[in-house]
Structure formats: C-alpha cells, structure tokens
Amino acid sequence: MPQGRVFGGQVLAQSIMAAGRTVPDDRFIHSMHGYFLRPGDVDLPITFAVDRIHDGRSFMTRRTQAYQKGMPILSMIASFQDEDAGLDHAAPMPDVTDPDDLPSDTEILGSIDDPRARAWSADRPFEIRHASEPIYLAPPTQKSSEQMLWLRANRALPDDRRLHQAALAYASDYTLLEPILRSHGLSWLTPGLKMASLDHAMWWHRAARVDEWLLYVQQSPSATGGRGLTQGRFYSRDGKLVASVAQEGMVRVPRKS
Structure with missing residues (x-):
C-alpha cells in the first residue's frame, strides 16, 4: 500500500493458503471469518501459524494467525469441505x-x-x-x-x-x-x-x-x-x-x- 501498510487481502489470501496446506488435496475452503487486528508493515516478514481445530469426515476447520514482531495482525478461522452433492440454487446475476x-x-x-x-x-x-x-x-x-x-x-x-x-x-x-x-x-x-x-x-x-x-x-x-x-x-x-x-x-x- 502507498502508506507502507500490507494490503489486507494479501494477508487473507496467504492465511488461506497456509491453512490449505494442512488439509488433504480433496478438501477446499468453503467459508472463512477473520479479524484485522493490527496494520501490517511491508518492511517486516509475516509468520503464519495454523491450528488444526477439527477434522471430520466431511468438514475440517483451521485457525490461522498472521504475526509480525510476535503480535497477531490477522486472526482467521476457515472451514474446508470435500465435494458433496446437495440442493442447488443461487440468486441471479443482475443486468450489467x-x-x-x-x-x-x-x-x-x-x-x-x-x-x-x-x-x-x-x-x-x-x-x-x-x-x-x-x-x-x-x-x-x-x-x-x-x-x-x-x-x-x-x-x-x-x-x-x-x-x-x-x-x-x-x-x-x-x-x-x-x-x-x-x-x-x-x-x-x-x-x-x-x-x-x-x-x-x-x-x-x-x-x-x-x-x-x-x-x-x-x-x-x-x-x-x-x-x-x-x-x-x-x-x-x-x-x-x-x-x-x-x-x-x-x-x-x-x-x-
């Protein structure tokens, strides 16, 4: 970012990739919830720590913390799921x-x-x-x-x-x-x-x-x-x-x- 801060989307994406490395290849993220706790500094490295919260037959849950100088800048919980059949509907795309x-x-x-x-x-x-x-x-x-x-x-x-x-x-x-x-x-x-x-x-x-x-x-x-x-x-x-x-x-x- 122009002010020397790390773009929030970058930390989100990297946290998702870090969590994804702890689940099998046939599990894909279906939801995440995260909090931006502190601004990131582009001149400092970011460390990602992943906790294995739950491993179920269909769903797996992971928590990722992104750290700079030992302090969390993002805390995220994400859920991964295998491919599964089910009901299917969606809101239509508007005209554009x-x-x-x-x-x-x-x-x-x-x-x-x-x-x-x-x-x-x-x-x-x-x-x-x-x-x-x-x-x-x-x-x-x-x-x-x-x-x-x-x-x-x-x-x-x-x-x-x-x-x-x-x-x-x-x-x-x-x-x-x-x-x-x-x-x-x-x-x-x-x-x-x-x-x-x-x-x-x-x-x-x-x-x-x-x-x-x-x-x-x-x-x-x-x-x-x-x-x-x-x-x-x-x-x-x-x-x-x-x-x-x-x-x-x-x-x-x-x-x-």
Whole structure:
C-alpha cells in the first residue's frame, strides 16, 4: 500500500493458503471469518501459524494467525469441505454493462501523477472496470448504496483451485467499502477520510477462475458509529454465483464545523 501498510487481502489470501496446506488435496475452503487486528508493515516478514481445530469426515476447520514482531495482525478461522452433492440454487446475476465496453482503472488513472493513483492503476495484480462511475477522484453524481464492477487477474494463473480461491479472497478486499462512501456522496480523496477494514467473512459457493472476468456486486445496508457494513457477491461472466462476502470497516470523516 502507498502508506507502507500490507494490503489486507494479501494477508487473507496467504492465511488461506497456509491453512490449505494442512488439509488433504480433496478438501477446499468453503467459508472463512477473520479479524484485522493490527496494520501490517511491508518492511517486516509475516509468520503464519495454523491450528488444526477439527477434522471430520466431511468438514475440517483451521485457525490461522498472521504475526509480525510476535503480535497477531490477522486472526482467521476457515472451514474446508470435500465435494458433496446437495440442493442447488443461487440468486441471479443482475443486468450489467459488459466489461469489454467499460474503461479500465488504468485507462482512467494511468496519467495522474499521484502515489494513490499509481497504486490503483498500475501496482495491483487485478484489472478493475467499474460499471458504476468510479469514485477514486470525485464524489458520485448520484448517491447510492450499491455498485458493480468487473475484475480479473492481470495474467493467467495455474490450474490450482485452491490458489484461485485464495486469489479471490485477495481481490474481495478491493473496493468493498466503496458503497459506504457512495451512499454519502464521498470519494477516496475526501479530505481527512480515514478507512480501515475491521473484519472479513467469505463463502465460496462454486469453483471459478480469477483470471477470467468476474462481476463483483456490492451493497452497503448500514453505517453507524464510525463503522460501515458492506456485502458483496461474485458472479462468473456466464451468470454463475461464485462467492459471497461481507466486511465491516472503520469509516471516519471530519465533522463539518
């Protein structure tokens, strides 16, 4: 991150990979719940410790702690499951502009000489295309608690389902708090704005590749007490519901005098 902090999605993804190394190859993560406890320092190594909480016939539970200087910066519990048949239904994908008809964040921000713009446009391993107007530089023209965007990895990834699941967790931390700002007519450049992820929950429903376009549908049902909640859903381009996510974040804006 431009301020020297570790991106939260990175720690999530690495914690998932660490936990995955302690379960059989036929078990895949289906849910995780984690808390961001302290900001990570990009100049320090991160140590991951995995506890084997439960090993059942169908489900296995793991707890991962990410440490810097002996202190936890993330605490996560994840559940893994084998392949199992069962009931099947999913919320339908909403109508949205095709990603090929939308500008990328690199095209929007690439010419701006600002460290935040460079981080958003050039340093991320994912390409993002907002179907809703971006709020990086200016407030939205119309307030809304919802937004949609497309994303995919910048390069092809190996055929490793566990890696794609972890990478999706990485990408899920992008823009997830934006609907809170959008609800109040704010942008990322609002003077005095302070935001930080507090917790993160995710559920994987169906297998998908993150190096192919995924639609990220986001909505914020509430903000109060300096905190805001956002919920999201990932869809493959052909309309398959891939994963669901929820996050609460600290959102502080200076009061008007």
